[in-house]
Amino acid sequence: MKIVIVGAGIGGLATALSLEAAGFRDIEIHERTTEIRGLGVGLNLLPHAIRELTELGLDDRISTLGVAPATLSYMNRQGQLIWSEPRGVEAGYRWPQLSVHRGRLQLALRDAVIERLGDVIRLGHRLIDVRTGDHGREIARFENADGLKVEAEGDVIVGADGIHSALRALRYPAEGAPPWSGLTLWRGVAVVPEFLDGRTMIMAGDPEQKFVAYPLAAEPGDAGARVNFIAERRGTGSPDADWNRSVDPWPIAALFEGWTYDWLDIPAVISAAEQILEYPMVDRDALPRWTFGRTTLLGDAAHAMYPNGSNGGSQAILDARTLAFHLATEPDIDPALAAYEHARRPAMTELLATTRATGPERVMQIARERAPEGFADVHDVISAEELEEVANGYKRAAGFHPSTLNERASLSAVRA
Template sequence: MGIDVLVAGAGIGGLTAALSLHAAGIPVRVVDTVEELRPHGVGITLLPHAVRELSNLGLAGELAATAVPTDEIVHYDRHGNRIWGEPRGRAAGHHWPQYSVHRGALQLILLEAVRDRLGEHAVRTGTAFVRFAEMEGSLLRVILRDVGRGREYGVGVRALVGADGLYSGVRARLHPGEGPPLWNGIRMWRGVTDWHPVLGGRAVAVAGSNASVKLVVYPVSREAESRGRAVLNWVAEVRFPVDHHGAAGSGPADWNRSGRLSDVLPHYAGWRIGDLDVPALLASTRRILEYPMVDRDPLPWWGRGPVTLLGDAAHPMYPVGSNGGSQAVLDAAALAHCLVRAGADRVAGLRAYEAARRGVANAVVLANRDMPADRVLRAVAERAPEGFERVGDVLTPAELGELGVAYRRTSG
C-alpha cells in the first residue's frame, strides 16, 4: 500500500509539516537519522505569522507556557548607546505574539504533538534517507537505511518531502554538484545562560555592527521568567577575511560544534549594554557553540515529480531578521494547503506549493544577505567609533527610518 507522504527530517519544519498534513487529513510519516531526538541548540525567534500557524495547529497554550513574548527590538552601538527601537509582536499591533524560545524546547513541543496525534511510530528515528528511485506504479521508491543495523530497505511513497536541513540528502539528489554552503566571513558563537533579567526583560537587543563585531541577546524561557530569572540566548558575530583559516575560520557548519570562550571573549572586552555586562554573560556560559554564517544560493526549482524540499533544505539563509524557523513553519502550512487543494494529485500539489513559497523564500534569502539595517549600523560604527550622546548627531531621520522599513520588509 505504501506511505502517502514521507517527510525526511524531524526538525522544526519537518515536524510542523507532519502536524499540518495530519490536520488536513493527509497521512504522513517522518524519518530522521539521529537515534534519539534531544533538545539541542540555542534560541530561536518565531515571528507572528509563524505563531499564527502553530496556534492554528492547537499549540498556542504550549508556546505561551514555554516561550517569552518579545515586546521590542532595540539597537545599540558597541558602547551601549541606544540607536533605535520599535515594538514587536502584540505590542506592535499584531494579532499574535512574537516569541523567543529555546530551539530544543520548541522541537520537543512539536514532537510530543506529532506522537500524541499521529501515534508513537509516526516518527522513526535512526532512519536515514539514502536515495529515491524510479516510480513503481503510482508510488516513488525511497531507499532508507536503518542506522543501527546498517541495513538498507525500500518503501513506496506518494510524495517525498526533504526537510533534512542544510546538508539535505534529498536536495543533493535533486541538485547534484551544488557544493558546500557559502560562508560570508562571519563566525558566530552562541550560548544560553541562566541570568538575571536585563534590558526590560522582554527585548531583543542588537549591539555593534556586522562589519566587525556584533551581539544579539534575548530571553527564551517563560519558566525562568516566572521565578524572576532569565535564560538569555546570545549570539556573538565576528567578521574575518573570507580566506581566513584556523579556529575562527569557515570550518564545518555544524550547529552542535563546540566553541571556546578564549576565541570569542577578547572581541567583547569592556562591552556593557545598559544593565548587561557582556563579558560576564559570555564567561558564565557552560557550553558555547561555534558556527559559520552560511547559506546557499536560491534554487530555480525545488523539486520534480513527487519530490520537494522544505525549510533549510529548500532555502537555507543567514540567521538575521528572525526568519529561518518562521519560514519553515510557513512552508509547512502552505504544503498542507496545496496538497489538499490538489486532491489526489500529489505532484500537482507539490508544484503548487513550490509556486506559492519558492519566490517568497528566495527573496528572504537574498534580503538577509544585505539587510539595510546592517548598513545603517555600519554607518554608526564608522561615523562614531567612540560612541555618541545623541543619535541625531550620527544618523539622519531618513536613515533611522530605514531600520524600521528593513525589518518590516523581511519579518513584518
C-alpha cells in the same frame, strides 16, 4: 495519499502537523539521528509563525515554552541606541513573538505529532536515494542504524532535512558545502542579572562584530534571568567548524573586552555561559527549482539563510503550512507542488538576498559607517525615515508586516 517526510526538525514536524490538520493521515517521518534529544539554543518565532502554530491548535503548549519580547533594540559598539521598535502584540500584531529554546520547541512538536498521528517517526534512517517507481510513486531509500537498507514509498516526498539536506544533494550533486560568510557565531545560554526591562531583545555592534541577547523562559533554580546570546565576529574560526563543538568561553569573552554598558556587561554574560557552541555563519544559494517529480524541499533544505532577522525557523513553519494548504486545495499532486513552490520560492529567494545584505540589522552597519566612534544623537547620523524604511522593508520581504499578516487569509484548509 501517502506522504514521506525526510527530517524531524522544526520544519519536518511542522509539516506533519500541518498535513494532519488538513486531513492527511498516511504520513511517515524519517529522521537520520537515532534519538530526538532536543538540542540547540534559542530561536525566535515571529508573529507569522505563531499565527500558524495557533491555527494548528498548539498555542497553549508553545506559549509556555518561552518569553514574548516586547521590544527589539539595535545598539552600536558603544551601547548607544540606534533604533528600537515594539514587537509582537505591542507592535499591532494579533499574535506575539516568542523566544524559545529550539530543543524544547522540537520536543513539543514531536509530542504533538505522536499524539495526533501515532508512531510515525522512524529514527536512525539516513536518506541515500530517491527514485520513481513503476506506478509513478516516489520511493525513498534509507540506511538504518544497523546498516540495513529500508525503502519507503509515497505519493509525495518532502525533504525537510536541513542545511545539509540529503535530498537537496541528490538533486544538486555538484553544489558542494554551504558557502561561508567569513563570520563565526558562538551561541550559548547564561543565567545573569536581568537587563533593561526583562523583555527586550538587543543587538549591539555591526557587521564585523556583533552581540545578540534575549531572555528565555526561566528554569527551576535560576538565580537571575536566563538569556540566550549569540556572539559574532568576522575573520575568526573556520567554515569547517563542527556545529556541535563546545568551546572555552574565556577567549570569546576577551574578543568583547570593553563592551560593558551600564545596562549589560557583555563579557560577563559570555563568561557565565553553561556551554558555548561554535558555528560557522553559512547559508545556501537560492535554487532555481525545489520540486522534481513528486519530491520537494522545505525549510533550510530549500532556503537556509543567515540568522539576520531571526527568521529561519519561522519560514520553515510557513513552508509547512503552505504545502499542506495546496495539497488540500489543488485537484492533484502536481499542481499542488507547483503552487507551493510558486508561493514560496520567489519570496524566499528575495528574503535570502535580504539577509545577505544584513536584513534589518543594516541600521547597525549604517551607524558604523557614518559614526564609528559613536554619536550624540542618532538622527544626526541616520534619519528617522531611513531607519523606519529599513525595518519595514524587511518585514514586507519576510511576510510579517503587521497589516499584511493581520489581513492575510488563513492557510487552514481540509482536503475534499
